[in-house]
Amino acid sequence: MDFSDIFAEFDQSKRASRHDNSQESHNDLVLLQQAWSNERLSPEILEYEHDLLERILGKLKQKIEFVELNSMEIQSSHNDIKITLMIIESEIERVSFLIRSYLRTRLSKIDKYTMFIMNSEDSVMKLSEEETIYMDSHLRSLTKLYNNLFLKHFDESLQKLDETGGGASMIDEPDLQKPVFIQVVETIEDPIRFGDDENDLVRLEKGIAAEVSELWWSKSESSVNLFNEELDSAFVIEGRGAIGGRLGGEGFRNELIPILDVSSFESNGAGVDVGVGDGLLLYSSDGFKRLVIEKGFCFLLFTSSSGLAAEI
Amino acid sequence: MALPRHLQNTFTPQELEFLTESELVRISPRYKFNGLDLITAKIPDMMPNRTMEVPLWYAILLKKQNRCRMFTPDWLTEDNLKAYLKKEKGNANAFTNLPFNWLELSKIYFTYASDEFRIDEIPKLKQLIAELKEVRAIKVQTGLKSIDEHYLQLDNLSRMEINEIRRFVTDVMGKYIQLKNTLVPEDEYEEDDEDVPMPTVGAAGEDDDEDGYENEGYEYNYNQ
């Protein structure tokens, strides 16, 4: 077997892509890890990463086929070949693990909040087609089980599974007040005003943002593009609203940026600095979202050598 | 269940280690090796002794085959760790700015690149890492005392360290929030809807006192 044949494919794609965005693959990994991490830590179901998954699954398929095609033929003891296959296979395992864990995390949330999701069009939109089928089918089986075991003995009025009155609502909702750890990964220069009070200013230096679990934006009434083409560095929010959007600055490609949904803001004074490496633990209470940022109150350094956001 | 409970809303340390393995690190190949176009990385051709960046997991694989040298992180030296430790001990209120995956990285390098350190260096480094962790753990415990429903301030705490306390903190803070939520916000309370019947609590004793909890017979005041 000619060694060069086997790897021609790699060489070609490598050369071809050299002029493309060579960061793309790695960015996909970062995005996938981020999606996995956010899904794990946020209480509610997040939007299914259609495009990302499609891209990665496509490449995964190619690699699996490559391994299958070559593994039996390569019985030679050529070390480079063996190692190459080990590398490819190792990566297949790594990527598979991430996707598997991502999908199963989502399914567990879908199971938990089925009734809530079904009652909210926005939530249903977040599911993939397969997930919707899974959810419907699971609910059908469960309903049948409950009916067969006991509900069928009861009056119709007592058979519902989505009753909300009478003290205990049957519709379990994700707890959006649940505290989450967040991390500031970029800085925004201009002050951001929270609430109506002129004094409630927060300055995030350019390049910084507080990475907040997506639960903050999912509930927000309005989200603002933080780093889009027109608005390069900063924005101002007035009144109740949300800060959030996608980061498109240098080195960042559509990274999710924080959403800080704020209706009341407490700080020790105006113009609080939040610096790189700062992280916040936020929570919301009494039905409002609240942001508390104090100087020096932070957690985390960010992050990977690529300069991209990392979840904590 | 689709996802076991122990994996919900948290990470295992192994998972955090896995994430760190995606980080790019510097290596110096020992042999020529063709580049690879992988799913999540494009590895350029490798030339002997030409320093390059590759994902950590990739470096580990090559390292196991003795095909490269791994450069250990700059901060992971005896001198630097001693300096960190000194700083760590010197300030009771803040954590030093170690890399946010310092625990994962040090463990990985000790495990897979032990020969990149000086002879006898690793036990000392491990000892320093353990001391740092210990000093910081005590600060975490102290810091946790400031926990309330608002926020928790723990500057520069690393991802592994956060993960270690994640569930504890979110449980306790969550309960804070729930308890606070039982109260009607003060500004809304005045406009008490007259039609809402209020429960009454019977006094179990006869004493009367201003401070309700000072005696058995406290009354709840519903009107403010």
Add this chain to the structure above:
Amino acid sequence: MYGDGGIKLINEAKRTQHLEILPRFQDEMVRHIINETKELQVIASETSAEPLHNPDPSDQQQTQEDRRQKCLQFISKLAMRRNKRCLLAYERLRSEKMDHMAWNNIEAPIQNHHEEEYLREYESNLINFKSAFIDLDLTGPLVPPKDIFIEVRGLQNVGLIQTEYGAFDVTESSRFFARSTDVERLIQQGYLEKI
């Protein structure tokens, strides 16, 4: 007292909450609760009792006497809902255990045929979902991959071993890299050892 059976069932569920296996279905307890609920339904429907709490303004005429009479109906309704909650919470936990069995391929006999049926349905739901991701083993390990390949040393002369990565001639003192899943058994059998 109404609801006592329900709480008994829930305590039973709590006791067995962390068991990996599906405990016996508490047929008798469940039947008891169903019967009590049926009785409650009869009581509750004896008069078309309007809800006592949050009275509607048009309800002005309702006398204290009426309301006293209706209190039993009211409590019956509360108790019915309470019983229903207990039953559902009990079965929900069991369904989760069955889901767990399906994900982990745990084969265990299930006595209750409705539950048996549920499990089969869930399994086929799962197979259907998995078919959209044929390249991933969705039921595969949830621990991050680590040391997929390991270096091993032969301890005995075994001869040629075929793996996906070629054949290895396992002899005393031979060394090679192999996929750990391929050589796991050989290590257990003492033919190889991990270096």
Add this chain to the structure above:
Amino acid sequence: MPSYYDLDDIISESQRIPCKIEVTLPNLGILEGNPGQTITKDTKLELPIWIATVLALTEVERDSNINFITLLQPDAVSKKVINTIKTSPTSLDLHSVAPHYYSFIEKWAELFNDKDLVDTILVMLKERAMELNRFAHNLSGVQKESNFLYSLDEFEKLVYRSAHSGAKNYRGWVNGEE
């Protein structure tokens, strides 16, 4: 809002609290174990929370200001318990007072909008959480088995498990477990 399917929440609502019947009720003898009988005004008895809280909020007659029952002060918020909570929160056997203490307080505080009570409980929560965290992490100074761990209420037990598993998982990882 606890989950509808949450076992602990269901159990916590079965906890009984003392009440006084405010009006004679025909047919409600079931409440004191005499089905079919009448239960008379001023009867004192213990009712599960899921009934008691609703009856305590329901008026006998519209605008009468008389509710079916009056809640009597339960032990859990008695002067004695509250004082112990204030003076030595970590030595209190909370589990004996009420196995689902916090859950009970939430329900109680919600009924009475009792800010003082909530503030007191928050202080206790923190003290006890810190203490159990020390146990969970096996920190220096905490070695021998203590009665404290047996005094945890169900929520605290859960917190203990959280803290403990965090510490245990980390140690396992450091020691090379997969």
